[in-house]
Amino acid sequence: MYENLLAHIRKYVNLDDAEAALLQSRLQHQQVKKKQHLLKEGRVCTANYFVLNGCLRLYVINNKGAEQIIQFAIDNWWMSDYDSFDRHRPSGFHIQAVENSELAFLDKAAQTELLNKIPQLESYFRVLFQRAYTASLMRLQYMFCLTKEERYIHFSNNFPEFVQRVPQYMLASFLGFTPEFLSKIRAKAVAAKRQPSSRRR
Amino acid sequence: MYENLLAHIRKYVNLDDAEAALLQSRLQHQQVKKKQHLLKEGRVCTANYFVLNGCLRLYVINNKGAEQIIQFAIDNWWMSDYDSFDRHRPSGFHIQAVENSELAFLDKAAQTELLNKIPQLESYFRVLFQRAYTASLMRLQYMFCLTKEERYIHFSNNFPEFVQRVPQYMLASFLGFTPEFLSKIRAKAVAAKRQPSSRRR
DNA sequence: CCCATTTCTTGAACCGGATTAAGTTTTTCT
DNA sequence: AGAAAAACTTAATCCGGTTCAAGAAATGGG
Numbered sequence: 281m282y283e284n285l286l287a288h289i290r291k292y293v294n295l296d297d298a299e300a301a302l303l304q305s306r307l308q309h310q311q312v313k314k315k316q317h318l319l320k321e322g323r324v325c326t327a328n329y330f331v332l333n334g335c336l337r338l339y340v341i342n343n344k345g346a347e348q349i350i351q352f353a354i355d356n357w358w359m360s361d362y363d364s365f366d367r368h369r370p371s372g373f374h375i376q377a378v379e380n381s382e383l384a385f386l387d388k389a390a391q392t393e394l395l396n397k398i399p400q401l402e403s404y405f406r407v408l409f410q411r412a413y414t415a416s417l418m419r420l421q422y423m424f425c426l427t428k429e430e431r432y433i434h435f436s437n438n439f440p441e442f443v444q445r446v447p448q449y450m451l452a453s454f455l456g457f458t459p460e461f462l463s464k465i466r467a468k469a470v471a472a473k474r475q476p477s478s479r480r481r
Numbered sequence: 482m483y484e485n486l487l488a489h490i491r492k493y494v495n496l497d498d499a500e501a502a503l504l505q506s507r508l509q510h511q512q513v514k515k516k517q518h519l520l521k522e523g524r525v526c527t528a529n530y531f532v533l534n535g536c537l538r539l540y541v542i543n544n545k546g547a548e549q550i551i552q553f554a555i556d557n558w559w560m561s562d563y564d565s566f567d568r569h570r571p572s573g574f575h576i577q578a579v580e581n582s583e584l585a586f587l588d589k590a591a592q593t594e595l596l597n598k599i600p601q602l603e604s605y606f607r608v609l610f611q612r613a614y615t616a617s618l619m620r621l622q623y624m625f626c627l628t629k630e631e632r633y634i635h636f637s638n639n640f641p642e643f644v645q646r647v648p649q650y651m652l653a654s655f656l657g658f659t660p661e662f663l664s665k666i667r668a669k670a671v672a673a674k675r676q677p678s679s680r681r682r
Numbered sequence: 683c684c685c686a687t688t689t690c691t692t693g694a695a696c697c698g699g700a701t702t703a704a705g706t707t708t709t710t711c712t
Numbered sequence: 713a714g715a716a717a718a719a720c721t722t723a724a725t726c727c728g729g730t731t732c733a734a735g736a737a738a739t740g741g742g
């Protein structure tokens with residue numbers, strides 16, 4: 281059980297058998313069906329979720345009542361509202377399954393205990409948060425420096441499998457534009473493929 | 482020396498005298514003048530900087546040749562290109578002093594040694610990166626959900642001192658719009674203040 | 683297998699904010 | 713103090729992308 285998670289942790293730090301056993305004894309397992317919520321706005325986020333397989337999304341409802349996707353989590357990613365989780369404050373986010381998913385999770389007590397008893401986990405999460413922060417700054421850079429069309433092209437070149445995996449309207453939301461505009465970009469790309477010479481005129 | 486930094490660390494974790502002494506022995510000190518660079522695009526980032534006082538900015542040159550500010554660091558903030566720093570890869574960023582600033586910094590060897598010898602520092606940085614990541618997701622949320630004018634108003638309500646501290650064209654860049662547009666927003670705000678009743682018509 | 687729901691597409695009208703260009707004010711340096 | 717550089721303002725024009733509306737296609741649950 282949780283072999284994928286243990287393997288993921290061991291890519292970054294060493295865990296002896298006792299530590300792995302302790303960790304496994306505190307991990308909880310959850311199956312969620314597509315569209316099932318793990319967190320709703322106004323509730324306190326009580327878990328740090330690890331996606332064994334499947335896909336989650338974290339989103340807000342904006343002032344026009346529309347869903348705005350802030351983050352996705354796929355296989356081998358952690359997801360939580362860390363501010364709500366750590367400080368026991370009501371969350372402004374929703375977390376929902378995009379696909380039927382299999383999750384491992386730690387509640388707050390388990391997370392705290394494990395960080396105390398297994399110092400390597402502090403290293404593990406330090407590295408993960410450092411990378412998540414770096415990735416998030418890169419995302420801000422793309423938001424600032426690229427047009428919406430360029431952002432879509434860049435993203436679909438870098439994560440072609442992911443583009444196949446989620447509905448287009450969710451991808452549009454994540455990239456910061458409308459589904460209608462994404463349709464237009466794709467229509468343009470198809471037209472360009474059909475008559476490649478026209479791109480050069 | 483470095484009392485501010487030690488105090489900052491001790492807000493999050495315990496450090497005994499020996500650990501504090503070890504840390505201080507590895508910290509280096511640097512004064513930088515306004516506009517002086519700490520990192521230029523194409524170079525490897527060799528330090529993790531802590532701002533004792535002053536202000537730094539991290540920016541890129543976009544495809545139109547203009548500076549795009551990604552992040553600021555003021556008193557008691559760490560700043561680095563962590564990807565470049567950790568993996569010894571050429572950076573795509575510039576780091577420059579916005580004001581004359583006093584810095585403490587750790588080079589890669591010192592950072593590695595200290596993280597190994599003082600496990601609490603892993604906890605300290607884990608917490609800081611977790612918060613930085615959370616803050617960065619909030620920033621993405623504002624980028625997605627607010628108009629540029631709303632973003633300026635929100636930011637200047639939340640960080641009024643900071644708005645006073647940096648040139649307007651840098652603030653405009655950080656918030657993702659042009660200096661001309663910021664001028665327009667401010668002109669509008671002044672007009673509204675002069676004739677408050679007109680806001681209600 | 684079929685109906686309901688979800689997702690995707692297309693086009694016309696519109697708008698938030700960029701661009702360009704010129705002038706003004708403020709700061710800095712000697 | 714005086715000149716140069718840096719920072720800010722204003723206004724006209726333009727465009728990337730949204731909004732709105734309606735229909736078409738795909739998906740899925742009973």
